[in-house]
Amino acid sequence: MTILIRGARVLTLDDENSEYESADILIEGSKIVAIGPDLTPPGNGAEIEVIDARGKLVMPGLVNAHFHSSGNFMKGALDDTPLEIFMLYEVPPVTGQVPSPRHNYVRTVLGAMEMLKRGVTAVQDDAYHVPDVTKDGIDSNHASVCRLRNACACLH
Structure with a gap:
């Protein structure tokens, strides 16, 4: 085409x-x-x-070289909080529970869609998995990015 x-x-x-x-x-x-x-x-x-x-x-797409999709659902929750205090809430996540694969998937897709809307076409996601790294957690992050990339390839 x-x-x-x-x-x-x-x-x-x-x-x-x-x-x-x-x-x-x-x-x-x-x-x-x-x-x-x-x-x-x-x-x-x-x-x-x-x-x-x-x-x-x-213009060419922008590159976000440092992103934490794992903190996506906390946007606006701790405004004006010093970094040291913010980090106590972000790592481990506020819930203190291991996020489900679906949770990982949704927060990663939402972050990717927001970046695309602002012209970011490449990202290095430092997605940490606290308290435990699981294969399902890693796979869900990967699946969300692959699915979004494939969806965007269909758009002009």
Whole structure:
């Protein structure tokens, strides 16, 4: 499939730091093949999806190099708490119980969806499993990320 994104503000973050106030992006399959103003889509008869991106910013995805999905459900619960006190609540988790695989799965998916919404496309998740690491716990974190990645691959 060919996708043509039209009229976006484009930050390429390439070696030349190219920036376009208004440009098109031509994508064939999973590869960006051209970036520039007023691109002409290929006339090879292939199905082309055109996306109007006027007023939108297109740039490479951001990387979150330090994230703890295990603390996801605590957002806002301990606002304005000094780090040392916060850590007493976060490790071990407030419940003091081993989270179920479903709990791990949901908190990881919610964190990943929030990051995607904000432009993060890669993450290093320091998901700790307190008080015990279990195979099911690790598998549930992995399954959530794989399922979300596969779902996003279906979206344009």
